[in-house]
Structure formats: structure tokens, C-alpha cells
Amino acid sequence: MNATWIKRLDLAGMAILIASLVLVVIWAFPIFWALLSTATPAETAGGFFRTYANVLFTTDLGRWYLNSIVTSGGVTIIVIAISSACGYAISQIEFTGRRLLWLLILGSFMIPVQALIVNHFFLVYQWGLLNTWLGVILPQLIAPIAAIVYKQFFDAIPREFGEAAFIDGAKHWQIFLKIYLPMNWGVTLALAIIVFIGAWNAFLWPFLAVTKPELMNVTVSIAEIRSYGVSGLAAAMMAGLPVAVIYLLFQRRITDAITMSVGITSDK
Template structure:
């Protein structure tokens, strides 16, 4: 490679790096502005001009969000529903993926095609059906109503099936010869061989359940049963909008997901790559 070519590559790399940096700044600026605003007094938030940092530092907005709202209860509701969704989705998806991959039963191929077809239907298109069904079952305004419709996870089933298909048949035959049941095969052989995938799917499922807003917003009307993403919409004031208070509630609502992502970034990336591989 000639010196001129190297210079061209360096110039192209510099341009790409600069554009990437500008894109990152453009993306992160609203988050930065929201966090900075939470440490301002309300009168400083609405004053003229732009203050890149708080003129007077305060944690009043966070104090109000933590002690003058039901944020703790909303956290608990979100934690319960998100954990329930994560556990049930993983168990049902692993069982369905194992059955379709390893068992022969009538309607196996039809079931697989139904799962593939359901993957092509966007979940928001089913909102009305979910609402009518939960109303008919008398489950509206309960945490059960929040959980049940979110158990539809065809992508997770497809990922498990693909992995189970790749497991050598010799392992299964050896376990069957030792008298293992199908449940033992699933939980003692197949799942332990892919704890990495299961962990990645668990993290991304939990994050998705925690961040979900539309369905919990429709299914729950009682403030005590709201999850945190819906509950923070109730942080209002009789004397007008309080930007710092509302933004502090939003920051606290998103904080657990941000912590989970930072701690398990590699697993989240793995899950996204697995999902993208299925969609591809």
C-alpha cells in the first residue's frame, strides 16, 4: 500500500470517527440535559437563557420523587411483573423450542409455522384483542393482566429451537439410555449447555418488560397497581408543570435498566445479535 493510500485511509478514518463522535453527542445531549435539569430549582429551570450546569445545586426533585410519590410501590410492581414475565417467557419458550426441535408429535410442523407467522405480527396490532380478552376474563386492573399478554415471545422460541437443533444427537441418546425423562433432558442437559444464551435472553426480556408502557398504561387505571413507567406520568402538581420533578422521576424509572445494561452489556449485545440473526 502506498503512502498516498495510507493518507486516504487515515483521512477516511478521521471523518468517520468525527461523524460518530458528533452522532454520539447528538444522541446523548437530551439525556445530559434531563439529568442536569433534575438538579436545578424549578424557578431556575424556566428562567431565560441556557444554563449548561445548575446555578444552584439541589436534590429537591429527587427527594420529592422518592418521598412524596408512590415511586417505591411502582418500582415493586415493575419488579414483580418484569421478573414474572422473564421467568415465564424463558420456561415456556425453552419448553416449546425443545418440543419442536426434539419431539415428534401430531401438528409439530403446523405449530412451528404458527410461531413463525406470529413473529410477523407486530404486538401493538394485538392490543385491542388483549384488552377485550382481559376484560372478558375479569383481569383488567390487575398485575396478572399486565403479565399475560407479554408472554408472547416467538423470537425466544425460535432462538431456543435453533440452539437445540445444533446439539449433537449423541448426548440425547446417551441420556435416554440412562433413563432420563424429557423434562430431565431439557433442564439437566440442553439448558445447562446454553446458560449464556439463556442469560442473554433473560436480561433483554427483563429490560423489555420493565420499559413497556403502552399495555400497562391501558390495562391498569389504579395508581397503586401501576408500574414505574406508567406511574411517573402521575407526578404532577396542582400549580403547573414541574419539569425537574417529572424528569427526576423519569431518571429514577430508567436507572435500574441502565444499571442492568452497564453490568451485563456483553450479554445484552449477544441477545440483540441473536435476535437480529433470527430476523435476518
């Protein structure tokens, strides 16, 4: 009986392994195909690298990278700052409208950000922020999941920490910055990576908010790249390279953040 079960487990493990390998091949094939397609079969390795060198040095890719770094970094910093403060306030401070604010944050999941694009465009236009970094950043600050994650983790911290600090004369902002936030650096890092990657990959809003080529993000600029006479596919590969590197370096943190957010939203 035991031998039969062991045999079945071995067969099941082999089936899972084969299925995993098939999924890996399916996932990697588009990337492999894109790399091969950026150079013709007759080209040498030097020609292959020249294709990417042309994209890097004969276009404004450096400027587009800078635009993406500034806007994505700005979105990340502001979202983390606002969300952590909001999560702490809802979790630890008693104030009028606290429950209503929490319900509004939870209810915001019912409205996709894309449905607000027209309103965002008119507001940014009226404020004179089209073709500016700030105009790209502001509408991307809607990230309720970050506030929810922070609130749940602050709820898990024993209140004795805050009460002891209050007895010593600490203010709420001191307790938040010196006690609660340092206990959640892992959460902060994971959320920051997720927000940064999302802002870097954003296309629709940066495409609408910026019309000047020199102010475009790298993801939007791919549409303009052919005017430089270089490979559009190679440019697309280089546009996605930074987030691919970030994901490979911090994949465990990213997985943890996704797991936390899915678990929290499913509980709600």
C-alpha cells in the first residue's frame, strides 16, 4: 500500500514538474522571440549589440528614462507617505468620520481608475499641468490598497507601544515615525516596489497627459521611436529592462506584497 502511494506521489510530482516546465517555456518564448527578432540571422553578435546601442545613443532614451524615473519615483514616495499616514490615522486615532473614511477607501475598489480618466484630464488641463511631471504624477496617487495594507499591519501592533509613548509625552507624529513605521519597513519596501513598477508600466494616463516628445515616459515614447530609424522592438525591450531587473532582485518582496494585498482584500 505504501509503495503504491509513493508511486502515485512520484507520478504526481513528475506531472507537476512537466507542467511547470511547459509554463516556463510559454512564459519565456515571447522574450526569447523578441531578442532574436531584434537582429537578422545574418548579423553577428556585434550587429546584435549595435541594434541596442543605436537605440540607446541615437534616440532620447536617456531623457525618457529620466522622465520615467522622476514620475515613477514621485508617485512611489507620495503614495507611501500618504498611505502610511492614512493607515496609521485610521488604525490608531479616534476622530469623527473615521469609519466613513475607511468605508470610502474600501469602496474605492468598485471604481476603476480608468473610469476617472476624463475627469482627471479636464482637471489637469484646467490647472495648467499638461506636459508636466506633476500632471503625470497626480492622477496616479490613487492607491487604496496601500492604505489598507498599512492599516491592517498597524492594527496588529500592540497598542501598549503607543500608550507608553503617550505617557512619555510623545505626539502622534512622533509615534508614527519613530515606533510604528520602523516596525513595518518590510511592508513599506514591498509596497514601494509594487507601486514603482505599476507607475513605470503605466501607459494610458502618461500618453494622454504628455504630448511633447521630450517629456514622454519611456513606455509612451516607444510609439515615437521609429521616427529615429531604430528598432522599435529593441526599444521596447530596453523600456521593460529596469522593471525586470527590479523584479528579479526583489521578487520575494513583491510576492509577499501581492499575497498580503490579496489576503486583506478577500477578507474584506
